[in-house]
Amino acid sequence: MSIAENIARVRAELADAAREAGRRPEEILLVGASKMNGADACREAIAAGIDALGENRVQEMVKKLSENAYDGAPLHFIGHLQRNKVNKVVGHVSLIQSVGSLELLDEIEKTAARLELRQDILLEVNIGGEAAKSGFAPKDAVAAAEAALSREHVQVRGLMTIPPADADREANMRYFQEVHTLFVDINENLFHNELKYLSMGMSGDYADAVRAGATMVRVGTAIFGARDYTL
Known part of the structure; x- marks a missing residue:
């Protein structure tokens, strides 16, 4: 299936x-996670009406910015x-979704x-308390939000989470509900x-995330196809 067909199916x-969940479909923002996909794929997604594109790697993002890959859609x-x-990200993206420490917030x-x-x-x-993953522990999230409120040049727009990769569906839903x-x-407050x-x-879980209250999902392979990590 084409990128446009995949976007239509995901939507x-x-x-x-x-x-x-008793919600309006237009409440859900679809972010195309375009890691390891080139500028042409980004342009296809934009032409098909993707709400935003999201990049995981700074170097890849900078390269694609130089190719005008994101023209026509917000970049996260x-x-x-x-x-x-x-310094390579601030001012170049509309939203940084992954602020998970006070040190990063201050920078x-x-x-x-x-x-x-x-x-x-x-x-x-x-949410899973994983040592190898960044992010605020749930018990520290309120204090982190208070810290961000005291900064003049950042604007908190919400929360982001990634449950443990090995969680089954029931556990995944519980994590989503806890973050909601x-x-x-x-x-x-x-x-x-x-x-x-x-x-x-x-x-793998965007529909369940919406059922649990997500207003934004980050979808990569279901839109762009499987990534080739051997390259």
């Missing part, structure tokens, strides 16, 4: 899941971001201040219900 599944950074590469604040702009971010929640509860609490994005769900 139909997202719409069904949204209606099952969705991967692990090292502090020494923040983004410093860079955005130097550029005299305000960078939209999501706070990443390490955290999102609602932070939104009500700190942000006066102005937070817009709860980013969770990827190619």
